[in-house]
Amino acid sequence: MDQQLKILLVAAELTPLAKVGGLADVIGSLPKALADLNIDVRIALPKYGIIDLTKYPCQKKVEGLTLDFDGQRETFDLWETALPGASPHKNYHIPVYLIDHPKFLGTGGIYPAPDASSQGSDFEARRFGFFSQAVLKIFQPLKWAPDVIHCHDWHTAMLPALTKLTDNPRPTLLTIHNLAYQGDFAADLVLNMFGPKLDSLATIQQRLNVAETINFLEQGILNADLLNTVSPSYAAEILTAEFGCGLEKPLDRRRPQLSGILNGLDVERFNPQTDTEINHNFLADNLVGKTRNKKDLQAAGRLRLGADIPLIGMVSRLAEQKGLDILLPIMKKLMKLKAQFVFLGAGDPSYEKKLKKLGKKKNVFVDIGFNAKLAQLIYAGSDMFLMPSKFEPCGLGQMISMRYGTLPIVRATGGLKDTVKEINAQSGTGFTFTAYNQQALYKTITAAINLYSTDQTVWQRAVKEAMNQNFSWANSAKKYLELYNKLTA
Known part of the structure; x- marks a missing residue:
């Protein structure tokens, strides 16, 4: 031997x-x-x-x-x-x-x-x-x-x-x-x-x-x-x-x-079928639990309840690297769209202050700090997950979100580029953009919201493909x- x-x-x-x-x-x-x-x-x-x-x-x-x-x-x-x-x-x-x-x-x-x-x-x-x-x-x-x-x-x-x-x-x-x-x-x-x-x-x-x-x-x-x-x-x-x-x-x-x-990814810990941090477990073939988690997340964030409203989540260290310098300036425009936003994170005090201010709006929920249970609910209950990073050596958030059927919106850099495939009619697991600027990010978020609102057939296929990725x-x-x-x- x-x-x-x-x-x-x-x-x-x-x-x-x-x-x-x-x-x-x-x-x-x-x-x-x-x-x-x-x-x-x-x-x-x-x-x-x-x-x-x-x-x-x-x-x-x-x-x-x-x-x-x-x-x-x-x-x-x-x-x-x-x-x-x-x-x-x-x-x-x-x-x-x-x-x-x-x-x-x-x-x-x-x-x-x-x-x-x-x-x-x-x-x-x-x-x-x-x-x-x-x-x-x-x-x-x-x-x-x-x-x-x-x-x-x-x-x-x-x-x-x-x-x-x-x-x-x-x-x-x-x-x-x-x-x-x-x-x-x-x-x-x-x-x-x-x-x-x-x-x-x-x-x-x-x-x-x-x-x-x-x-x-x-x-x-x-x-x-x-x-x-x-x-x-x-x-x-x-x-x-x-x-x-x-x-x-x-x-x-x-x-x-x-x-x-x-x-x-620790696939035993991040498993929508067995995760004890969420109230409703679910499978790629049966997403009833995911819909219920979305309702729980909307309730936790005091957002209007509704399965048809696109819900975009972000769990992140609040630092420039994570794309906040191109995201926050477009939030005013994004909030006019028919969508809801949930942010969880801590870091740069100036970003914390700006997010707290946004959190007072009716379609935005902000929690400054880190709350493991809320993080899991965001992964499981959101429709989309934001990672518009300036650079990202690997990134785990996009892998976790896909595991929970939440489609990532990412900049095509580092590990984000290696793990998220652009959605088209036949295949794909998320939404990507290359140029690091406000316009590219806004265009990609609006495209994701539009697909969710107009083509649930393609959306559900992408959710299933994302959940079936092997990141073990x-x-x-x-x-x-x-x-x-x-x-x-």
């Missing part, structure tokens, strides 16, 4: 232990699909103070591990818990290793700054720098070492460089979930954290010749053995100046090692396995 492949996923977030965004959902779902492929998969995560130890009990595995960091000898402990939420039909156990160091990892939530992308404070540099360095110290005491270290985003992007400085370098894969967040810190700070050996790396020397900072993500791009992003289209887009966020040149140097693998992690996990096999061949 072949020896089981050993993979360690290293990340800043993990659903449900410590979540801010979509990164957490990937780290919570991909390992289950990898375990189905008979991979010995494990996860490393900081032991944040916000992790609920009553919900997720853990046991101390190793005490008093040491490492030299930032000019000091630091001591940390290693704890272990198991990935929650694995299917009751499976008998696998996915260990989660928690690195415990109160000073660097225990305080201030996951990201100490209010903006998860802040990547600018010295504390954040030390937090994720320490975590990355500590991960390399756990293999010996565990008597287990990965065949591949799978790093995620800038927080762990120094690992490919750091493992090269050890006596036993390990193959690395770096997955870029969002290139806009990079971790760019003063060179003196980074060199002091990791010690003089870091300066021996050619990529560090090259950086110091042209800049006074060290960019964690750039170092990951240049040092990882393989790279991938979370959709094929985004992998192509980030090689351009428009989407490359200043890193298009190093990415282009690594073009042969770069690929795109679409994120999957099984497909993506096989593609990750191909990359792991390349690294261990």
Whole structure:
């Protein structure tokens, strides 16, 4: 029998232990699909103070591990818990290793700054720098070492460089979930954290010749053995100046090692037949429950009840990236149409303020914040789902909405382009536009409303096709396995 492949996923977030965004959902779902492929998969995560130890009990595995960091000898402990939420039909156990160091990892939530992308404070540099360095110290005491270290985003992007400085370098894969967040810190700070050996790396020397900072993500791009992003289209887009966020040149140097693998969806959690967060379950062949969910959503939003009124939902972080800068200016015109709008999200205070004002109108409902139950009702009860993103590495909202028979209205970029097929008389699952401007978005929304109002035959066919799309992690996990096999061949 072949020896089981050993993979360690290293990340800043993990659903449900410590979540801010979509990164957490990937780290919570991909390992289950990898375990189905008979991979010995494990996860490393900081032991944040916000992790609920009553919900997720853990046991101390190793005490008093040491490492030299930032000019000091630091001591940390290693704890272990198991990935929650694995299917009751499976008998696998996915260990989660928690690195415990109160000073660097225990305080201030996951990201100490209010903006998860802040990547600018010295504390954040030390937090994720320490975590990355500590991960390399756990293999010996565990008597287990990965065949591949799978790093995620800038927080762990120094690992490919750091493992090269050890006596036993390990193959690395770096997955870029969002290139806009990079971790760019003063060179003196980074060199002091990791010690003089870091300066021996050619990529560090090259950086110091042209800049006074060290960019964690750039170092990951240049040092990882393989790279991938979370959709094929985004992998192509980030090689351009428009989407490359200043890193298009190093990415282009690594073009042969770069690929795109679409994120999957946790299809057990997002299942309209069994979802306990909605009052009425339904199937692609019987949409009575969907109509009832729409009525519930209209009632929750104090909107006029009526199955014939097109209802457009949006669940989003309120940021410019998500298309609010082209959506909000056309809302006045859109509200004159025979349609209803529901918004759920939080983020940029200026967008929150504008949406709250819109929420006073009779055909608009706005909830600022995040409410998981309301989010599911929006996915299940809306007719259309808005994602007019400026860029979207993968996006999960459009996949969830299609799973619930809610047709997405998206800009054809990144993962949105890869997952939503334009509706015509014969096929298609949503509505797309290419030019990032108010006119293109308005035209696409009005076309969607018009189709809903005039051709329910085509609409219902599209709903059925959308619900029958296969976005499970099984497909993506096989593609990750191909990359792991390349690294261990």
